[in-house]
Amino acid sequence: MTNGTRRRQCAVVKVGSSSLTDGSGVLAIAKMERLVKQIATLYREGGWHVVLVSSGAIAAGLGKLGWQRARISMPEKQAAAAVGQTALMEEYERLFAKEGLHVGQLLLTRADVEDRKRFVHIRNTVQALLRHDIVPIINENDTVAVEEIRFGDNDSLAGLAALVSEADRLVLLTDIDGLYTANPRTDPSAKRIEVVAEVTDEIERLAGGAGSVVGTGGMRTKLIAAKAAVRAGVEVVIASAETPDVLRRVLAGEAVGTRFLASPQPVSLRKSWLMHAPKPEGSLMIDEGAVRALLTAGGSLLVPGIVRIEGDFQEGAVVLLQSMKGEPVGKGITSFSARDLDDLLARRRAGEDLHNVHEVVHRNDMVLVKGANVR
Numbered sequence: 334m335t336n337g338t339r340r341r342q343c344a345v346v347k348v349g350s351s352s353l354t355d356g357s358g359v360l361a362i363a364k365m366e367r368l369v370k371q372i373a374t375l376y377r378e379g380g381w382h383v384v385l386v387s388s389g390a391i392a393a394g395l396g397k398l399g400w401q402r403a404r405i406s407m408p409e410k411q412a413a414a415a416v417g418q419t420a421l422m423e424e425y426e427r428l429f430a431k432e433g434l435h436v437g438q439l440l441l442t443r444a445d446v447e448d449r450k451r452f453v454h455i456r457n458t459v460q461a462l463l464r465h466d467i468v469p470i471i472n473e474n475d476t477v478a479v480e481e482i483r484f485g486d487n488d489s490l491a492g493l494a495a496l497v498s499e500a501d502r503l504v505l506l507t508d509i510d511g512l513y514t515a516n517p518r519t520d521p522s523a524k525r526i527e528v529v530a531e532v533t534d535e536i537e538r539l540a541g542g543a544g545s546v547v548g549t550g551g552m553r554t555k556l557i558a559a560k561a562a563v564r565a566g567v568e569v570v571i572a573s574a575e576t577p578d579v580l581r582r583v584l585a586g587e588a589v590g591t592r593f594l595a596s597p598q599p600v601s602l603r604k605s606w607l608m609h610a611p612k613p614e615g616s617l618m619i620d621e622g623a624v625r626a627l628l629t630a631g632g633s634l635l636v637p638g639i640v641r642i643e644g645d646f647q648e649g650a651v652v653l654l655q656s657m658k659g660e661p662v663g664k665g666i667t668s669f670s671a672r673d674l675d676d677l678l679a680r681r682r683a684g685e686d687l688h689n690v691h692e693v694v695h696r697n698d699m700v701l702v703k704g705a706n707v708r
C-alpha cells in the first residue's frame with residue numbers, strides 16, 4: 334500500500350444490517366468478504382479512500398447468543414451489540430488484513446457529533462487514519478446510546494460521517510437497488526428513480542420504512558442522510574450491495590442505483606454541521622428588523638435586534654433564532670453566554686448604544702431556515 338502522499342478522493346460507504354446478514358439474521362461472512370475485496374480494489378486501483386460505516390453489531394450478537402430480536406429489551410439489544418461489535422470487527426480485521434489493509438474502529442453517538450470540539454477531534458482522527466491508508470470503520474456506540482442520544486439507524490450516522498470525513502461521495506448500500514416511486518415490497522408497480530436533482534418534499538414522501546426485521550429506518554432515513562450530504566456538496570448514491578462490482582461502478586458514475594446530485598452551491602462544512610448535527614441549547618427572540626437583516630441583507634445578528642433570551646447557555650453554544658411570533662428563522666453559534674447577553678440587554682434598556690458590540694451570531698456561524706419569511 335502507498336503511504337497516502339497522493340491525495341485520493343474519499344468515499345463514505347455505508348452498509349446496512351440487511352446486507353451483512355443472512356435470512357436468519359446471522360452475520361454473512363461471504364457478503365462481508367465481497368465488500369472488503371471491493372474496498373481493497375478501490376484503494377489499490379481506484380485512487381479512493383473509503384470510510385466504512387458498518388451496521389451489523391446487534392444482528393451479529395443476536396446470532397451468536399441465539400437471542401431473538403422481537404423478544405428482547407433495549408438493554409439486551411445493547412448487550413447483543415457489545416457481543417456482536419467485537420465479532421464484526423474481528424471479521425473485518427481478518428478480511429482487510431488479507432488485502433494488506435489495517436482497520437480502525439470508531440464508535441460514535443449523536444452527542445459526539447453534536448459537540449463541536451468532539452466533531453473536530455473525530456474529523457482529525459479520520460483524516461489521520463486516511464493519510465495512513467487505514468480504513469476507518471464506524472458504527473454507532475450502541476452500548477451507551479439510548480433514545481435521546483441515538484442515531485438509531487446508521488443512515489443518519491453515515492450522512493454525518495460524510496461531513497466529518499470531508500467526503501466526495503456517499504454510497505448507501507442496502508438490500509434494494511435504489512429509491513423507487515413507492516416501497517416495492519408493498520407496491521409491485523413501483524419504478525426505480527435513476528437521478529434525483531433535489532431532495533424535495535415530494536421525493537421524501539416516496540420513502541417508506543425498513544424492509545426487513547434487521548433493517549432500521551428504511552428509505553426515510555436514507556433520504557435524510559442524502560439531503561444532508563448533497564447540501565454539503567457530496568454526491569450520494571443508494572445502490573444494492575448485491576450488484577456485482579457495485580462500488581467501482583457507482584464511483585465511476587455508471588447508472589446503478591439512484592444518484593443524488595450534489596448541490597451546485599454547497600454550504601461550508603461548518604454550516605453543514607450546524608444544520609444537521611446540534612440541538613439548540615437556547616433561543617434568541619429577534620425583532621422584525623433583525624429578521625429582515627438576516628433573511629434579505631445577509632447580515633449578522635447584533636445586540637440591538639435581540640428582544641428576549643431563553644435558556645441558559647455558554648458562549649459557543651448553538652441557539653435557535655426565532656421571530657417574535659415564535660417562528661424559527663435560523664440556527665447559529667452565539668459569541669456570548671446567556672448571562673452576558675442578559676447584561677447587554679439590560680445596558681441597552683438603560684439607553685446605552687450597543688451597535689459597536691461584537692456580533693452575537695456572525696453570518697458565517699449561522700444557517701437560515703429554508704422558507705422562513707420576512708413579515
Ligand SMILES: Nc1ncnc2c1ncn2[C@@H]1O[C@H](COP(=O)(O)OP(=O)(O)O)[C@@H](O)[C@H]1O
Nearest residue numbers: 349350351507513515516541543544548549551
Ligand atoms: N420508496 C422506496 N424505494 C425503495 N425502498 C423502499 C422505499 N420505501 C421503503 N423502502 C424499503 O427500504 C428498505 C431498505 O432499508 P432498510 O431495511 O433500513 O435497510 P438497511 O439495513 O440497508 O438500512 C428496502 O428493503 C425497502 O423495503
Ligand SMILES: N[C@@H](CCC(=O)OP(=O)(O)O)C(=O)O
Nearest residue numbers: 349350388389390391487549
Ligand atoms: N448500530 C446498529 C445498526 C442499526 C441499524 O440497524 O441500522 P441499518 O442497518 O442502517 O438499518 C448495529 O450495528 O447493529
